[in-house]
Amino acid sequence: MDTEVLFELGEIVVTPKALQMIRHAGSIFPLNCHAYGKRGVISEADWKLNDWAISHGERLVSSYSEI
Template sequence: MSKRLFELGQIVATPGALELLERHSKTPIEFLQKHVCGDFGNLCRDDLDANNEAIWNGERILSSYKISETDRLWVITEADRSSTCCLLPEEY
């Protein structure tokens, strides 16, 4: 695992995210590890740049991971680093 770039705070997940991961035999930890080490998944260049700035500016950090052809998982760390949530995009 690479170096952690920021704190995750309390880790939570929505029922929808947990069901999606279970359906695809995945666990939240693999995506949390990617997220905290700067592998933000499938984001456009502007969102990647915003995340890299957010690490140092104390803003919200968003990752988006493709789980299947139709399913995505989002991982969002709040600006104050008090919590990180795994959720589906439609649950935002």
């Protein structure tokens, strides 16, 4: 994992499946990955939008199929 958080976490919204994964793993590993720039499996367009969003304080997207 990178050594620097890229942004402050604001409102955290998760899907029911993501919440189930977090509960199952007993950790917030996906949230840490998100904050450190590990986006999981997203499209190239979403990667570009995320890069823009970090510098403009907008929403970010990440997607993880497993922990």
